[in-house]
Amino acid sequence: xxxxxxxxxxxxxxxxxxxxxxxxxxxxxxxxxxxxxxxxxxxxxxxxxxxxxxxxxxxxxxxxxxxxxxxxxxxxxxxxxxxxxxxxxxxxxxxxxxxxxxxxxxxxxx
Amino acid sequence: xxxxxxxxxxxxxxxxxxxxxxxxxxxxxxxxxxxxxxxxxxxxxxxxxxxxxxxxxxxxxxxxxxxxxxxxxxxxxxxxxxxxxxxxxxxxxxxxxxxxxxxxxxxxxxxxxx
Numbered sequence: 001x002x003x004x005x006x007x008x009x010x011x012x013x014x015x016x017x018x019x020x021x022x023x024x025x026x027x028x029x030x031x032x033x034x035x036x037x038x039x040x041x042x043x044x045x046x047x048x049x050x051x052x053x054x055x056x057x058x059x060x061x062x063x064x065x066x067x068x069x070x071x072x073x074x075x076x077x078x079x080x081x082x083x084x085x086x087x088x089x090x091x092x093x094x095x096x097x098x099x100x101x102x103x104x105x106x107x108x109x110x
Numbered sequence: 111x112x113x114x115x116x117x118x119x120x121x122x123x124x125x126x127x128x129x130x131x132x133x134x135x136x137x138x139x140x141x142x143x144x145x146x147x148x149x150x151x152x153x154x155x156x157x158x159x160x161x162x163x164x165x166x167x168x169x170x171x172x173x174x175x176x177x178x179x180x181x182x183x184x185x186x187x188x189x190x191x192x193x194x195x196x197x198x199x200x201x202x203x204x205x206x207x208x209x210x211x212x213x214x215x216x217x218x219x220x221x222x223x224x
Contacts, residue, residue, distance in 0.1 A: 001169075034213065043202065043215040044153065089152060091213075097143060098213055100153045 002027040002094035006101025014109050019080050021104045023090035024072040032093035033066060033073045038103075039086045047088075048075070080108045112139060116203050116216030123193055123223050130189045131219045133203030138183035140206065143213070144176070147200040156201075159186040193223045 003026040013019050025033075034049035050057045050064045050073065057064050061080075066073040077084055085108045090101040113136040123129050133142065142159040157165040157178055165178035180186040190197050203216040 043217050046212065046214065049212070096141065097155055097158060099155070103152045 002030055002092055002099045004090060004092050004099050004101040006090050006104060008104060009102065010105045010107070012107045012109065013080050015080060015082060017080055019077045019084070019106055019108075021075045021088055021090070021106070022072060023074070023092075023101050024070075025092040025099075026071070027092070027094055028068075028071065030092040030094050033064070034091050034093075034098070035064060035075050036089045036091065036100075037086045038089065044089060077106075080106075082108050082110050084108050112137060112205050112214045114203060114205055114214055114216040116219060118219055119217060120220035121222070123221065125194055125223060127193055128189055128191045129193065129221060130187050131201055131203070133186045133188070133205075133216055135184045135205045140183075142180060142186045143204045144178060144186070144188045145202040145204060145215075147202060147218075149199070153202065156188070159188075190221065193221075195223045197221065198223045 004023055006023045011019055031052040035047050036044035037047045038044040048059050048062050048064050050066050052068055055066055061078045063076040085106055088104045088106055091098040115134045117132050121129055144156040145153040146156055147153050155168050156171045156176055157167040159165050159178050159180040161180045161183055175191055177189045198221055201219045204213050206213045
């Protein structure tokens, strides 16, 4: 089955800096890659997603890139703000279901 | 997006008892899923709740322990049976209108087993 690896497990940046989280997946049949943000005590919220026929997608300060050949995708957050502090999960769609990475705890220091 | 209501939001249960979690979606959805999130961990898929047929369980999860119902396209339940402290987790219901895409989550059920 599908396996999703996510790095780093923790990431600390200064406010205004950029943050990058990387994920790799194992099954080349996966074709949809969402990213979720989970604040403490809350449900995961979809923040951006990308399909396999697209290499990059942007939404304001957030962007996701996909390299199908290498089977990896990344989340880029620019001009980070303290409210970006949360746990971020990547996922890959496999046989109609989402398999999640291990999560990255992002801390943005003011 | 879909609005997903889940209840109870939290419960404290005794070892050996069972708890049923309910999930209601505000519109008809194709797929409903149940995830478990153990403390400080990622989300692990328990099963896909299939309307009109038995749920499809992932490796490591069995129907006797986690029976699931899905009587219609907007509602599902997950029962955690014969609970032990190892079952203490957040249980999340999720739904989407496609094949596992645009997945939205309920608010979760924080379960503590004593």
